[in-house]
Amino acid sequence: MLANSLTNLSALYKADAKDKTAVKADPYATAAQSAVVLRSGAEFRKNRIAAADMLTTEEAAELAGVSRVTINAWIKQNRCIGIANLRRGFKLPKWQFETQVFELIQPLFEALGTTDGWSVLSFLENSQEALDRRTPLVALEQGESAERILQLAVAEGH
Secondary structure, three states: OHHHHHHHHHOOEEEOOOOOOEEEOOOOOOHHHHHHHHHHHHHHHHHHHHOOOEEEHHHHHHHHOOOHHHHHHHHHOOOOOOEEOOOOOEEEEHHHHOHHHHHHHHHHHHHHOOOOHHHHHHHHHOOEHHHOOEOHHHHHHOOOOHHHHHHHHHHHHO
8 A cells, every 4th residue: 555655656647548648646645645654654663662572671781781771871872772662761672782783883873873773773674785685684694794784874874
C-alpha cells in the first residue's frame, strides 16, 4: 500500500489512453497518505524496541561490566546507542557491545553528524550498495574495515 502511494506520488503525468491528454498529478501526499507513513514508522520503532536483541540499561550494564549510571552516561556521550523506550529509560542493541562494534559507535555518531541513536542504529542495520547490499554491521562481522564503514558514514552524513 505504501509503495503504491509513493509510486503514485512520484508520477508527474498520467496519460489518458482515450484522448492522449496528459493530466498533471498532485505531487503532494494527502493527509491520509501522510498518516499511513507516520503510523508505519511508529509501528516499526515499537517493534524494533521490543526485539529480542534489545537490552535495558540494567541488562547492558551487566553485560558490559559497568553500572547503569555509566551506561546512561555513555548514551549521553554518544559512546553507545540508546533508544528512548516508550515507557521509560533506554533500550540498547546487544550487538553494539562486541568489541569491534563498540569501538566504532562514537566515531559513527560523529561521522553521521548526529546525536540520535536511531540514526546510528538505522545506518548499521540497513543494507548499503557500497557494501554489496550488506549492512555495515554484517560487513564488520565479515571482516570489512572500520575505516571503510566510517567512510560510508561520512558520505551519508554530508
